[in-house]
Amino acid sequence: MHQSYLEMKKQFHTLLLLFISSLMLSQQKIHTVLAKETLYGLSKKYNVSIDDLKKVNPQLNNRTLQIGEILTIPDEKATSKANEYSNSNAITNIQNSDDAQNINYFFITIEPKQTLYGLSKKYHTSIKTIQSLNPNMSKEGPKIGEVLKIPKNSSSENSNTYSHVYSENKHDKENSNINDSNSKEEINVKDKRESDLANDTKLQNSKNENFENQNNQEIDDLNKKQSDENVQIPVAKNQTENIANYELKKDGINVVLFLPLHTGESSINAERRIATQFYSGAKTALDSLSNKGKKIHVRIFDTSNDNKFREIIDTYDFSNTNLIIGPLFKSNLLTIADKIKKIPIISPFSSSDDLDEHGNLILYNTKxxxxxxxxxxxxxxxxxxxxxxxxxxxxxxxxxxxxxxxxxxxxxxxxxxxxxxxxxxxxxxxxxxxxxxxxxxxxxxxxxxxxxxxxxxxxxxxxxxxxxxxxxxxxxxxxxxxxxxxxxxxxxxxxTNYVNEFGFNEQKMINLYKKKYCNFPDKYAITGFDVTYDILSRVDEKGNLSNSMMKAESKQVSNKYSFRKINKNGAWVNQEARIIQLLK
Missing domain, CATH: 3.40.50.2300 (Response regulator)
Known part of the structure; x- marks a missing residue:
């Protein structure tokens, strides 16, 4: 059978790109990143462009260098030759011709270290969709230089959703049961107090950028721990079946977490810092609860873009969700509370009076x-x-x-x-x-x-x-x-933010956190732990919250919690605070 002109062009395109990739991969060097090294410095040292460094080290497109990271350095001459070929009109014309004839998809060329999972995340589509559009692709995944079709209705931006299932037997059992002992509440003698100010100072003196990178990498890795079927998140109800929600409703507690993570951004702003710190504490709580046998399904949404946040509220199917933690800030809380009436929504920080009339809000910050x-x-x-x-x-x-x-x-x-x-x-x-x-x-x-x-x-x-x-x-x-x-x-x-570092439960949480993040938890991390651990300890195995469980008193790392209705149909408010007296 004769091949179509289009198929012949594609094969030529693929062979040409394979040749280019082989040029770029030939005689590559390895470099281990040292302290204070930058991409600019490395590009000058090895006489290659920053773009070429990113091509063979694609992880650098979304984050900065990390100390100890091993980089591939392309050969100077091969890179120059590859660029000469890649800039030729042949490739450009083939790409444009294919693009013009196919309004439903566009083409990409596979670069080193790209995977099906990474592509599905980058272009906000599913692995199955990519496989169906590219039936000749190997079952083991795409090869370097291979040309793949990507649906045009997908987005090249970073996905703003993440998913993970927390279940038992995933972690070392010796780290479980943080809150098993019941330490007595007292009017304190003057212990050596590590105030929030001191905690903030410790955090500032630590390697903040490495912490941010580690935390963001953890969030990016959440989806990898689920099966391919659970990776797909629908943009709207009528576009595709939400397989992930179908799986989640079988057992366990289904939680949606709203955080302004500013994923895909290189700068570290105040919102992103608060969100990543909060998440690090929440993650510590989820790990501990998982070790105690609780099965928790977590879906994380990035709320840093207001338009996307409203789109999520309008299109995401929350029918199988048991709890919503966040958003962190009042304006977004009011938006979601006006839209969603029956699912408990946890407010970690905001407790202003204009939130009082929403009966499904749970305000953790004591008014x-x-x-x-x-x-x-x-x-x-x-x-x-x-x-x-x-x-x-x-x-x-x-x-x-x-x-x-x-x-x-x-x-x-x-x-x-x-x-x-x-x-x-x-x-x-x-x-x-x-x-x-x-x-x-x-x-x-x-x-x-x-x-x-x-x-x-x-x-x-x-x-x-x-x-x-x-x-x-x-x-x-x-x-x-x-x-x-x-x-x-x-x-x-x-x-409401006192941390007794000499308390048994407090020490256990702090030690777990420091072991994982090499930092003392700041006030946002501690709030993330307290809120997540406390509310998930109150829900039953089916994810339900009873009035009696809401009224029960618990003691976490920085505060005590029990809740009452601010009025008959109003929000649940925390009615606890530590009473401290300085005594010799």
Missing amino acids: DQILVEKLTDEILKKYSGEKMYILYDEEHFKTAEFLQSLIKDKKSNAEVVLTKNADDIKSDQNLVTDEYNKIYAILISTQNSIITKYLDSITKLESNQIQPISLFYSPLFDNKKYEEKLLNFGLLYLD
């Missing part, structure tokens, strides 16, 4: 209202008629008013003074005994300038004259200038 209620109960345990000063900033005026009203409701004779001026806080002298009456000095502010004035003011007094109390923790409490005085006073404050 100021709840903190005030807990603080009021704690203050009144030992209250015996002392005068109270509440120092506040403009942002927390309503919170200060709420605290004043709660105290007055329970102790109608209490004298409670609201002030924005720290100098107003003074101990009253008893005119009969000449002794000073003890006062309560309550701080409701997160502004360092006001906190400093508060601390400067109260530390002029003696310990028998004042009881300092704060609604929030501040790193300034650990400042050497104030530390001794605050210990003598017995400063009392609430904290």
Whole structure:
């Protein structure tokens, strides 16, 4: 049978590209990346272009160099000759001719180290689709220089979905059961505190870029751990069957995770850093729960592109999803909460009042209202008629008013003074005994300038004259200038991010994290662990959340959690916080 002109052109094209590839692969060198080396430096050292380095090391198209990485260096002369051929009109004309005659697909030429999985991810299509369009391709995968058809409705951008199944027997059992022991909650003696500020400093001093690369590589590798059938994610319901969801509904807990990962971008911005840190903590929790026998199916969506995020919400079939963790930021949370009404949606950070009316939202960040209620109960345990000063900033005026009203409701004779001026806080002298009456000095502010004035003011007094109390923790409490005085006073404050590094559960989580990432977990990583571990510990084997499980109290690494409805049909809010008192 005579071959068509088009088939002959394709064969010629393939042979030509094989010849080009053989030129580029001949006499290649190997280079191990050292500290501080760059692609630019290597291109100058070996007299090859950065583009040629990326052609034979395609992983460098999506990330930077990693220390210890082994690179292939193309031979200078062969590369020059290959470029001469690749720029010829013959290839360009064949490509354009094929493209013009086939409106449903386009052609690509296989480069070194490309795989079917990688192509399906890069062009946002399925392995089966590529195989059906290229029936002559080897079952072992495409060969270097081979020309493949790719459907034109696919995208050359990085996929914004990832998938993985967590199940038992995948990890070393000795690392399981992080939260098995029930450590007693207490009003703390002054342990050596590693504050969030210290944690952030440690993170900044670590190799941040390597951490980002490791984390992003893990996310990219999630799909590889599933079968080919589970890799395909539909863009819209009417385009293709969602085989992955069909598999997920058989058993286990189905979780969707929304994170602004900014995949495919080389720069590291604030959103991406928060997301990758959060994911690293969540991954540690998922591994631990997996070791304990929980089977969890996780689907990750990149929410950094608003248009794609809305497209996901409109087109993805959430019918088999048991839980949604994220998005991390309020605007996206409101978007998804308005669209999806029946699936529990976990908010790790946002707890503002405009989220309260969504009955399926679970707010993990303890609201100021709840903190005030807990603080009021704690203050009144030992209250015996002392005068109270509440120092506040403009942002927390309503919170200060709420605290004043709660105290007055329970102790109608209490004298409670609201002030924005720290100098107003003074101990009253008893005119009969000449002794000073003890006062309560309550701080409701997160502004360092006001906190400093508060601390400067109260530390002029003696310990028998004042009881300092704060609604929030501040790193300034650990400042050497104030530390001794605050210990003598017995400063009392609430904290939702306290990590006791000497606690059994805390040490276990931190050690697991450091073993995996070679870093101390920062506050976002710890939140990722706490939120993921806690909510997945509350669901039953079918992925359901009962009211009794929501109300049960649990203690994680940085906070305690139990939930109540903010109103009859409103969101679930965390009603816990650690109450900490500094004592010698």
